[in-house]
Amino acid sequence: MSKNLIFRQLIDFESFTYTYILGCAKTRNAVIIDPVFEQAKRDAKLAKELDLNLIYGLNTHVHADHITGTSKLKEFFPAMKSGLSGKSGGVADKLLKQGDLLQIGDIELEVAETPGHTDGCLTFISHQLRAAFTGDALLIRGCGRTDFQQGSSRALYQSVHQKILDVLPEDYRILVGHNYEGILESTVGEEIKFNPRIMKSEEEFVKIMSELKLAHPKQIQQALPANLKDGDI
Ligand SMILES: N[C@@H](CCC(=O)N[C@@H](CSS)C(=O)NCC(=O)O)C(=O)O
């Protein structure tokens, strides 16, 4: 990892959400990706202890299973700008799209649109960290469900292949939105070799996804309306 980067992964044990802080060691500016409302105090305390100034709070998508911490974090970092896909239907300080580059001190974060789990899913790519923050589009040995929020299995299949697995080097880290089995991260090469859903043909993938039959997330009724307003509850 580049010496100029500060990187932390945090977990919310209620929703098994991973939150990431990526900071520039020189300017001390930092971004937080997918923070959770109930963990905002913890995240802000850690950022301050690391002498980091959160300038962006990004959401990979409008989460269905927890309320985002982006609005709450502004109580601790009033100048922080939230970011969300312009195609999500939600509000944020910065509406992001394919190809946007976010500058965080000396760190650059590239925005890739990866719809399918929701129509406004984004993946954030850091070439300095050699990592992709995939949200729920690509999970470790899995992928996001496609049965609500304008989900589309075909769109997800194309997104994950065309924007992540077919184009990024095999050593790039895959930093996901959730893992329910305690696995922290993966790599592009590992997912190409072992992902049992996405490495099938598109037709097989569509069938697998239609047969998942998962229960809806417990917090979906509160989470969706709150997250469309940036977690401002
Ligand atoms: N049981 C959890 C929700 C589990 C779930 O639906 N996870 C989502 C990501 S959060 S939108 C998903 O896409 N899962 C795919 C999979 O294969 O597990 C709860 O009640 O919150």
Ligand SMILES: [Fe+2]
């Ligand atoms: Fe999700």
